[in-house]
Amino acid sequence: MNFVALLVVALAASLTAVAILAWRVRRVRGDVHALRRSEARFRSLVQLSSDVTLIVGGDGEIRYASPAAQRTFGRRASSLEGIKLLSLVHPDDVTQAGRLLGALAGEPGRTSCEWRVRGSTGMWQWTENTTTDLSHEPSVGGVVINVRDISERRTLESRLTHQAFHDALTRLANRSLFLNRVSHAVARAPRSQRPSVVLFLDLDDFKKVNDSLGHGVGDELLIAVAGRLSTCVRPGDTIARLGGDEFAILLEELDDMGHAVQIAERISTALRTPFRMQGRDVFIGVSIGIATVAAGDSPEDVLRNADLAMYFAKGRDKGRWAIYAPEMHQHVMDRLELEADLRAAVDAGDIRVEYQPIVHLESGDMYGVEALVRWHHAARGHVAPSRFVGIAEETGLIVPIGRHVFHEACHRAREWRMHRNGARPLCISVNLSGRHFQEASLIDDVREALRASGLEPWALTLEITESVLMQRSDATLDKLRALKALGLRLAIDDFGTGYSSLGYLQQFPIDMLKIDRTFVDPVAMPGSDPVLARAIIALGKTLGIETVAEGIERPEQREGLRAMGCTLGQGYLFARPMAADELAASLIEPQRVPSVAEAHASDRPPIFPPSLLLPEF
Template sequence: MSQPNSFPLNSDESLVDRAKRLFVEFGHTPLIIAGAIVGLVLVVFFVWSQQAWMADAKMAERRTLETQVEQLRRGYRSELDDLYSAVGDYAIWTETAEMIRGKRPQYWGDALDASSLSRLNVSEFLILGIDLKARLSIAVEGDTEKRVSADPRFIATILSATKKGGLSKPDDSIRGITSLARGQFMFVVRPVFENSAIGGPVGYAAFLRLLSTQAANRVAKYSSWQIAGFTSSQFAAANLPKEAAELASGIGDPQRDSVVLQDETSTAFGYLRLTDIANKPVWLLRVAIPRAAYLRAADTARSQRLMLAGMCLVFSFIGALWVYRWKRLKSVSLAMEQRYRAIIEQADEGVLIVDSASKKIIEGNRAIQRLTALAPDVLTKHTLEELLQTPAGSDSTVLLQLLEGTGARSVELDLVVADASLRPVEVTCSDIEMAEDRLLALVIRDQSVRKKAEMQLLAKQKHFDRLAHHDQLTGLPNRLFLQAHLPGAIERASAEKRLLAVLFLDLDRFKHINDSQGHEVGDKLLQEIAKRVRSAVRPDDVVVRMGGDEFVVVLHGAKTQDEVNGAAGRINTVMAAPLVIDGRAIATTVSIGVSVFPRDGATMGELLKHADTAMYQAKDSGRNNFQVFSPRMDKQIKERVAIETSLRTAIKLNQFEVHYQPIIDISSRKLSGMEALIRWNHPTQGYIPPIRFIEIAEETGLILPIGHFVLNTVARDLAKWRQQGLKVVPIAINISAVQLERTNLRDLIHRTLVQHQLDPDLLQLELTEGSLFEKRTGEFREDALEQLRELGVKIAIDDFGTGYSSLLYLKRWRVDTLKIDRGFISDIVTDPSDFAIVSAIIAMARNLNIQVVAEGIEGYQQLEMLRVMGCHLAQGFLFAKPAPAADAERFLHAQTVDPSQEKWAETTLAETGT
């Protein structure tokens, strides 16, 4: 700085003056008496403290040596830990395991080479099979390699470890030092496993590191003093002291592996003995420490003796002490001032020292000189008001308040730079109380980078705000925008007494297009749909993409319901026209639900919920239409939700039962099979028919645990009947399309059959035509059915004739059974059309070698007519109604079910639904 003595410290000067006054006041006699007393105290002190100092110094030296010896021990263990980690990389490795098995003949060279081992400071690498025969034994020196034979003594060491139960887990190891014919080595052996480390070891891998000068140097890194290492062959030539030689030879206490030697020389030594696995001394490490502390203590003792001999010079010595003390205080004071100055000079913040009265700048550090671009001599010619200005629009008195301490202690101001430009800074002010003057210390922090970052952050915030409220794919507002916009739109519509309509749009079969054409086409399709919907409404209306294939349109200012319906109809119309994506025409439609404020709701949640409800009604009404919400829809939704909730409870409380209805051979009346039917035994409503809950279970995915329950129950009943000695027949189980899509049905059935020891041909899986044909996409279900057929179970199509029948699919999928829907059977006697349809199905199935089961047989005329047509199997109330497993055992006992016989006529199997 320009003025290095601007802040002199006066404490040193007053201390000297105080010392001078003491000398004058006491005079010669008091000084002599004081000196004599001090001399006597020193005699006693010297005699007592001399030995203590020497002992303390020697003890401190010994602790240092012991610490350094422990560091050598840690260094040696670290070397072993390093080998442990290094060999672990190759021991827990599939390639090493495969090499041991002989599957990787090029392991050396491909997976590992001499340069790799050299980098790891490995001298020898050994891989043994589980039979302890060497698969690979390599010695490495630099980047050169040499195959060597495995030392039998080393293999014996590994064998001994395996017999004791070691080397059986991935983390197991044996480590230490071994003496081989080629020298003495540190080693680590670990078992070899696959990457997964599952199962037992397949062999053993070992890294060996030669005890050498390089090894000693690596251990020496753990000590800050000079280290030397001696192998057993060097013990005699090392000229070791007696105690060190005895330690190296193993003489004396076998548990002691180190010794500390402190003689009268200038160096103290610590020795650490390392033994091999046979407990034979093989390496001696030595640390040498200069005896500085002890020698200093000896010098101090000599000084004390000289001091005692020089008691006659005590007054001179006291005077010298005073001078020494004064100089020391002075040097400390100067050093402290220089330290503080260095801190201020090297600080990143600018510092100004200002006279509080004149506001003149006394000095500034280098940082303020860089900020202002002013030289030190130019800087001190300015006043504070010339350098700091209040920003435009701010209170002009903030600087004055800062200096007087009446305002904030930190303010933002503008710093005037040499070129007259302004730099934003933050200024804090502190008082410096001097003997005569009051100074101010101002710390000035450059804020230009922060201000620039704040502006950039604000710009990014605006950008992120748009990203957060708009869909990146279509550019339309997103769900967050709707949540912010719709409540305000509702309030304005309420204040203006106008209608506000919410249209919930969902694309029809978009998932099929996305899966079959690819996500790229799906994204382009969504972009075109967004443009079409936007073009179909007014500019003031809002089009929002909710996510996926769902959109919401908010119609502002509609005057009548017809106007709202017209807008929904326009969207259906523009969406009906095919779109051309990448040269391909793609047809898609949209289902729309409409809710209107205030009739259908007063809040955003109610309007969106009711529009969503109406949209699902549009889906159920055949798609490609719009539906306006009505309370009836809400009631239906609530009923569905109630059923769904009850279904979840029923699954938890095991309220479901499986009943069985026999399938009869028409000619012989013999039992051919049974169909398993789910029954919900509600605690308050009794038996609930499946028609009320199966569709909801499929939509919610609850059909999966229900289907699993039916499968397990049927398998358990079959196993139980077989154990009772009954002749079991195949059981037909209804399978939902959801089970085919969302579960690995083949594995589930296979596990169930294995668990209960059942043959696959005892199960027949029934699927409706709709689940097989109507929504089929790609080859997934065909593959799933083929896997089931390979498993050995039979496939049946239920309610045949009511869905989207395809002779091509019947041929390709090779079903085993067609079940004719009861709708064709009920009027077969009186309706020629039903008669013709049933006849055609039976004839077709016979030609395709497919069995036919007629469902819903309730009269003898129906049964006889089916027999004449060539139908072999029948099922219906004419024979028996579905019954619990306990009652169904009667079918298995009888093996024939003839409704004309009295025992069946008197059967009172309770009807539980169809």
């Protein structure tokens, strides 16, 4: 190859090299431009991002903070550089944050953790922190932390958690949280020398409040009850609303069971005090069951035992407490059987009515009779009203029973008029239950009984307990006025034994007060002063309301009551309750109790012969 050819080859190679170099230079320039554009894009993203980007050196100092730090930390990004990151973290979270940063050294990948930092408002706020160790990158040389404000999310989570475990109305713990707390108490029971107990509370007469004053007042009452309960227990005790008008309380580490009883009585006293709702006094009570938290029990077992004890307490009388005992299971079974038998008796028409005479204390003439519900069971015999009336109230069976008594009593009273030979017809008194009073059908029930029997309305008296009247609502007043519009009379039964308020005597259309036998017993009793009986009689006189004394058993009581101004009375002194046919037989010939003067002059017996003095069940 000659020199020229070699020169040409060399020149071509040089040109190729130059071309390759030029291409590489253009490529590098393109990469630099792309890198600059990427850096600019990254910087724009960092600058505009709502998240904070921090670069933290191995010594824990912040080397770089993005502009978003102003919004999150409340200070300029540049002022954060050189500050220890952990100095910005909540004291309770410092250990966790430090452990995370220490564990990152030399570890690839990302790690997230949540902690609190001092926010722009000066308050602690939650942040989610995603960390990446880029210490090996010369351009970074530290741990990159992406800080995101999650305060709103944590607040929402907290709110949702609270809603999941708390009652929305009262803000108390709900059943789920309560059972969780009881489960912890059960777990601690084997190691604890001090008892823990559960109280199960059921409000008495709450349904009457709801029905008469409305659900709005009922909700206000539940909130007020929750407030009072909190004043009766210790700060560490758990109060829960289980639903409706049922509450539960977990009392941990008590001195003894006597301490639990003291708290139960404190609660009873607190809830008996009237609640002021929309300008009126509202009265309720509470029945309480007490059960011990024992090792080996499930939380549901403990709550069920307390519920059973409450059921037992309410069965004895409202406003009581009872401590769980295993034999209560049998009591509940017996009660359920009694309820089933009562339903069968109502369906079969086996509920009977007996009548006790009411007489004029001065003359001895019969004024009328009170209709009393009775139940004779084939196997149980005579079932006391105290055993089945409460069950009838709870189950609603008292409503068909009440309708039956209305019709039977009005029918009998109409029949007896024929046996009186032209004399004034006997007045008939019928007890109206609180449950039946709340029924929308009440007015129609009474109207139909009067229509079907033909009894004059003025001859019928409905006896209502004070508990029915204690909620002085417009609905109660309207119902009483509707009853009065039928032409009948209204009486308050066992006056003075409930939540008496003189205000309702003027507000409500009351015709008669019946004095409970507990106030009659002291009359003419040596060493006793019947001050309450005297006060009720005087009150009746002042308001123009007739008074009837119940449970008169001795002539001295009759004389003492008459001297005080009481006009009517009933009791064993005159006659015990009797069947309709037996009463009718005594009415064929007009008879009466001896007048006061005659009673002092002779030993004349009551109007009914001994064969008609039936035992009262």
